[in-house]
Amino acid sequence: MDQQAFESIQDGIRRKYAEVSTSAEGKFAYPTGREGALFLGYDRALVEELPREILASFCGVGNPFALGPIETGESVLDVGSGAGFDMIVASRYVGEGGQVCGVDLTPEMAAQARKNLALAGVANGEIREGSSEAIPFNDASFDVVISNGVLNLSPQKELSFREILRVLKRGGRMQFADIVLEEGAEQANACSIDAWSD
Numbered sequence: 001m002d003q004q005a006f007e008s009i010q011d012g013i014r015r016k017y018a019e020v021s022t023s024a025e026g027k028f029a030y031p032t033g034r035e036g037a038l039f040l041g042y043d044r045a046l047v048e049e050l051p052r053e054i055l056a057s058f059c060g061v062g063n064p065f066a067l068g069p070i071e072t073g074e075s076v077l078d079v080g081s082g083a084g085f086d087m088i089v090a091s092r093y094v095g096e097g098g099q100v101c102g103v104d105l106t107p108e109m110a111a112q113a114r115k116n117l118a119l120a121g122v123a124n125g126e127i128r129e130g131s132s133e134a135i136p137f138n139d140a141s142f143d144v145v146i147s148n149g150v151l152n153l154s155p156q157k158e159l160s161f162r163e164i165l166r167v168l169k170r171g172g173r174m175q176f177a178d179i180v181l182e183e184g185a186e187q188a189n190a191c192s193i194d195a196w197s198d
């Protein structure tokens, strides 16, 4: 893929998720927000304890925490951290001695996540703007990389997985939820930036 096509896809994704950063309602074909989190089996007590606005932009497609435990004291990176809900969940598992970081392509999403982390009282969280293809963290920094509904959007998936491997510590693990196309896209959609960012 040439650089121009790559940047054009990223611009389309940023435009879409700048809108989602205020609310995901009505913008996806699957349940989002608080209802989406409950549908995906997140801990009801945690969902109900959080201020409602924290979940307004949640648009995950699965539950990365259902794939395995996150231990106290671990360092976790959320690739495509959106408005920060999964970072907040991860912070409850790792506790004060752990660390939770996020990276997101869309500045408005990163800003929303910073607000939400503050609202949820997460003191050991850090969000950087950037992409899965060039993760802005050092080699071997994390015990776990999580991601929820993001890697399907990466125009360079192999590079994204190489980057995830780079930032994982030796013996680290990845727990991600995502969507896949089971059949080829129709030609009209295959060439549409809006369809890509949907």
Ligand SMILES: C[S@@+](CC[C@H](N)C(=O)[O-])C[C@H]1O[C@@H](n2cnc3c(N)ncnc32)[C@H](O)[C@@H]1O
Pocket (backbone or CB within 6 Å): 013, 014, 017, 057, 058, 059, 060, 061, 079, 080, 081, 082, 083, 084, 085, 086, 103, 104, 105, 106, 109, 130, 131, 132, 133, 147, 148, 149, 150, 153, 154, 155
């Ligand atoms: C479907 S939303 C999911 C957000 C969040 N994980 C959640 O569960 O609510 C996709 C998010 O990934 C971000 N994103 C898309 N492509 C990305 C990439 N290549 N690298 C980093 N973030 C990306 C978007 O800005 C958006 O915030």
